[in-house]
Amino acid sequence: VEKFPGYNRNHRFKKLTDDDVSYFESIVGKRGYICNVDELSPYNIDWMNKFRGQSPLVLLPRNTQQISDILQYCNEQKLAVVPQGGNTSLAGGSVPIFDEIILSMRHMNRIRSFDNVSGILTADAGCILEVLDNWLAEKGYMMPLDLAAKGSCQIGGNIATNAGGLRLLRYGSLHGSVLGLEVVLPNGTVLNNMSTLRKDNTGFDLKQLFIGSEGTIGIITGVSILTPLRSKAVNVAMLGLNSFEDVQDAFKHARLELSEILSAFEFWDNQSFQIYKKHFPYKDIMTKDYPFYILIETSGSNKRHDDEKLTDYLGQMMNNGIAQDGVVAQDQKQIKDLWDVRDGLTGALGKEPAVYKYDISIPVANIWHCAQDMRHHLCMGGVFGEKDSPVTDVVAYGHIGDGNVHLNIVTKDLDTRVSDLIEPYLFEWVAKHQGSISAEHGLGVAKNEFLGYSKTPEMIELMKTLKNILDPNGILNPYKYLPQT
Numbered sequence: 001v002e003k004f005p006g007y008n009r010n011h012r013f014k015k016l017t018d019d020d021v022s023y024f025e026s027i028v029g030k031r032g033y034i035c036n037v038d039e040l041s042p043y044n045i046d047w048m049n050k051f052r053g054q055s056p057l058v059l060l061p062r063n064t065q066q067i068s069d070i071l072q073y074c075n076e077q078k079l080a081v082v083p084q085g086g087n088t089s090l091a092g093g094s095v096p097i098f099d100e101i102i103l104s105m106r107h108m109n110r111i112r113s114f115d116n117v118s119g120i121l122t123a124d125a126g127c128i129l130e131v132l133d134n135w136l137a138e139k140g141y142m143m144p145l146d147l148a149a150k151g152s153c154q155i156g157g158n159i160a161t162n163a164g165g166l167r168l169l170r171y172g173s174l175h176g177s178v179l180g181l182e183v184v185l186p187n188g189t190v191l192n193n194m195s196t197l198r199k200d201n202t203g204f205d206l207k208q209l210f211i212g213s214e215g216t217i218g219i220i221t222g223v224s225i226l227t228p229l230r231s232k233a234v235n236v237a238m239l240g241l242n243s244f245e246d247v248q249d250a251f252k253h254a255r256l257e258l259s260e261i262l263s264a265f266e267f268w269d270n271q272s273f274q275i276y277k278k279h280f281p282y283k284d285i286m287t288k289d290y291p292f293y294i295l296i297e298t299s300g301s302n303k304r305h306d307d308e309k310l311t312d313y314l315g316q317m318m319n320n321g322i323a324q325d326g327v328v329a330q331d332q333k334q335i336k337d338l339w340d341v342r343d344g345l346t347g348a349l350g351k352e353p354a355v356y357k358y359d360i361s362i363p364v365a366n367i368w369h370c371a372q373d374m375r376h377h378l379c380m381g382g383v384f385g386e387k388d389s390p391v392t393d394v395v396a397y398g399h400i401g402d403g404n405v406h407l408n409i410v411t412k413d414l415d416t417r418v419s420d421l422i423e424p425y426l427f428e429w430v431a432k433h434q435g436s437i438s439a440e441h442g443l444g445v446a447k448n449e450f451l452g453y454s455k456t457p458e459m460i461e462l463m464k465t466l467k468n469i470l471d472p473n474g475i476l477n478p479y480k481y482l483p484q485t
């Protein structure tokens with residue numbers, strides 16, 4: 001478990017007392033909180049097993065009023081609080097650093113309403129993404145976002161992180177599909193902006209401030225979101241390619257040839273694939289290994305039309321020598337098998353001894369340079385001898401269509417020699433190429449100190465001002481998001 005970056009507990013925050021616990025019990029009831037050390041543990045440690053806090057209390061409110069009462073009390077008493085959804089953050093945002101109270105949203109899981117004509121869904125923020133997606137499937141709709149953590153992450157956590165995922169290419173970001181939010185501010189005020197309108201130009205669009213705010217200025221309790229119709233025809237193909245230039249060519253052609261039916265374009269390198277195969281049972285999809293793989297999904301309304309388009313596209317890819325090999329899923333089971341490879345990369349890497357994760361946006365053409373440069377810098381640059389290097393792999397995969405690469409650096413152990421070599425080197429590289437140091441996973445406690453590589457001093461100052469206005473006592477998710485030093 002990694003040490004937090006040298007922060008000290010802020011002494012302005014009160015330490016929890018028995019009286020506080022009794023007060024909370026009066027709000028959430030006897031079954032609405034956890035303070036038993038063994039049961040606290042999964043709430044205190046993050047998905048990567050990298051960040052661990054020591055919260056003595058998890059609160060499990062069941063409705064917005066309870067959350068409002070809790071925050072009003074915490075604000076008066078100066079008790080620090082960490083909002084927690086499914087705890088799948090990859091930036092250490094969802095666990096406490098010291099003894100902050102964890103406010104878990106897991107019992108806030110009611111679907112509120114659904115409009116079968118417009119596809120607008122309203123729900124509690126603690127609903128699990130996959131549960132919502134399955135519920136919508138029965139009505140012919142789907143969630144506009146999808147990610148491998150869907151079985152655990154919550155829609156409120158997705159919105160608080162502004163998660164991107166596998167469908168962003170087609171359905172856009174949550175800044176577009178979220179129509180309204182209900183938010184409890186740090187002083188307990190309930191901000192009801194549960195709009196179900198697609199158009200509303202009356203004043204500042206306040207909900208946007210909370211999308212991607214990582215639980216630092218309010219707790220999202222309700223969500224209104226536009227959901228697309230589920231496509232009648234879905235095809236998935238996986239291709240093996242020889243170079244990153246070929247990956248880019250395949251993408252350009254996909255946009256041209258598959259155009260309106262293209263719904264995902266993902267890539268991974270052979271190094272990631274080898275790690276996947278090491279940890280998960282895998283029946284060879286292709287007979288040979290290739291340096292790069294892409295997964296293409298099409299979603300449309302007419303299977304025959306889509307099949308024809310995809311067949312033409314794949315034919316072109318093979319005839320032009322852009323792709324070396326390819327498979328097209330023939331049924332639902334094969335569609336799932338192909339997606340399982342892409343979805344399983346994060347899980348496979350999680351089984352390695354230690355991983356440093358970077359989630360960057362850069363112009364597509366630079367994605368591979370970045371990975372190669374990092375390999376050279378860490379493994380072949382002579383800093384560590386080949387044999388002694390603690391770095392065992394540098395792998396890259398991600399959302400080509402969104403210019404978002406996930407660079408994962410695998411090491412024998414968490415090793416400050418490695419993190420010191422990566423940071424700020426990588427962030428300087430990203431800033432030089434007009435990129436972002438966090439494309440979709442957020443800042444949390446993993447990237448907050450490096451915000452200056454992606455935002456100007458004036459922007460950071462304004463962010464701090466907004467934080468102070470909304471949370472003058474700084475009780476919500478302290479030590480994270482904004483630079484502390």
Ligand code: FAD
Nearest residue numbers: 085086087088089093154156157160163164165215220440
């Ligand atoms: P948590 O991890 O619990 O919290 C995330 C942040 O939001 C924290 O700062 C927390 O304090 C805050 N928060 C949570 N709920 C609320 C709320 N109701 N109100 C206010 N603040 C809140 N991310 C992507 O963008 N794209 C991907 O493709 C993707 N794939 C992933 C795959 C795996 C296997 C894993 C483990 C993670 C992945 N992630 C991805 C990262 C992560 O951002 C998402 O899983 C998800 O958005 C987090 O939701 P959560 O409910 O788990 O939130």
Ligand code: 2HG
Nearest residue numbers: 148345346357398406408
């Ligand atoms: C993905 O796209 C997720 O699979 C996780 O954003 C990325 O494991 C990662 O680094």
Ligand code: ZN
Nearest residue numbers: 165398406440
């Ligand atoms: Zn991703």
